[in-house]
Amino acid sequence: MKDKSRSMEQEINNVLVHHDMMLKEIQEKRKQASQFDTSAAEKILKSRGYDLPQRKDSVAPLNKRRVVVVRPWNEILEEADKFVVGECEIESIFTEEELQQNKEAVRLMNEEFNQIHHLDKVDVAIGALAGMVGAAVDILMVGIPEKTPEGLKAGPLSNYIRDYFDRKFPEEEMQKLANSKESKVPFDAQDNRHTTIRVEGLSAYYHRLLQLGHDPVLGFVFGVADILTGRMTTIDKTGKVVSQVMENYADRKETEIFRALAKQIAHFKSDVTTSMGLPAPFMSMFNLLQFGNIGEYDQTIAEIVQGMYYEGYDFIHFCSMSIPTMLVEVIVRMGYAFKRINEGHAIKDSIPVSLNREKHPKLATMLFLGHSAATAVNAGKVAFTENPMAINYAQWIAFTKYSYSQLKCNVIKLRISSLSHQQIFIMSVGEIFIFLHSKKTDCFLTKKRLY
Secondary structure, eight states: OTTTTTTTTHHHHHHHHHHHHHHHHHHHHHSSSSSSSSHHHHHHHHHOOOOOOOOOOSSSOOGSSOOOOOBBBBHHHHHHHHHHHHHOOGGGGGHHHHHHHHHHHHHHHHHHHHHHHHHHHHHHHHHHHHHHHHHHHHIIIIIIOEETTEEESSSSSHHHHHHHHHSSSSSHHHHHHSGGGGOTTOOOOOOOOOSOOTTTTOSTTTTTHHBBGGGGGGGHHHHHHHHTEEEEEEOOSSSOOEEEEEEGOOOOOOOOSSHHHHHHHHHHHHHHTTTTOBOTTGGGGGGGOOOOOBBTTTTHHHHEEEEEEEEBBHHHHHHHEEEEEHHHHHHHHHHHHHHHHHOOOOHHHHHHTTTOOTTHHHHHHHHHHHHHHHHHHHHHHHHHHHHHHGGOHHHHHHHHHHHHHHHHHHHHHHHHHHHHHHHHHHHTTTTEEEEESSSOOOOOEEEEEEE
């Protein structure tokens, strides 16, 4: 009977100790015989309850051989309990020399891991410098958008980007495009006059923030789907998700996906430079965050974001904020490449464009360091100004991405440093025992050799 109080690890230990005892007994018999007697091994196995197959002179063809049926784990465990009493420690099957070898194997793996991932002073300096440069550009050149009689103004870099968009998409041409049929979409209602389900907050100021079709990323999914179905999908100011058919805009539907995609792009183009332009990517999703008591007015996160959009925190400003973030990437990657080449690595092995952390583990850690420094400065900027408009949205997205990657790396390192004697021993002799367990089937013990 299986003891429910025992852990799976203890069960495994008992089975391994039992198998070790059985192998040692066979080896002892072999040493005692001048010529190895297979009957002695057969007697030992039979005494343990094994039903051995009958001997055959000829070997059956491969395609006619019997398939080996793996025994249920409970049966293997029950057999082990007959010969092993009490709880066993896996260390008992090792000699002192083997235990020391296991410890040395762990030390060598940790040392190898650290050599690959450990940053030296130059690596740290590159990451820190990149973070400081990105933060300085964000503070001095991007700035915080403000409404002025001449329109939205921020730092010099941000103003340059906004002027570039105005030159690239002239107001007269965009007005013509907005009035043309090729850019008219069914989800572009500016108020509730043509809705069947009321959308709280739907107005000329906020409709692009509430409609998922106007999101620069989500719009390619929800916007295209709305054009094909004649619907409008929104998340209103109270966080309520509404998808409704727009009967009054039925003539704006498209039946072909490529036409719908072309119309979506044309609509983006017509809206990007308007006074209440496109929101930053995924900004519409913040309408779901109906919690928090922020500031002197105890506003929710959704209300804070809605206010930021009203004050000019739009897609063009997001593009401006992305430049400091890209600078961090460029400085870290270029510094990494020059350092690798200087250390004697081949140019093709030093090109820092791969997203594969296993190929460039140091690069990923340096990027994490650089974005962490830039994000920390931005957090200080927000705390000092007490203005949510100072948040660098693009920088926080990059920091979140690299933080997740770094966390995974640290978990792997922790697993390597905590390998048990059992795991190291199995790896050292070239055998792995895989234990499968599920609610629908018993546990099975299978064995795989690595060569």
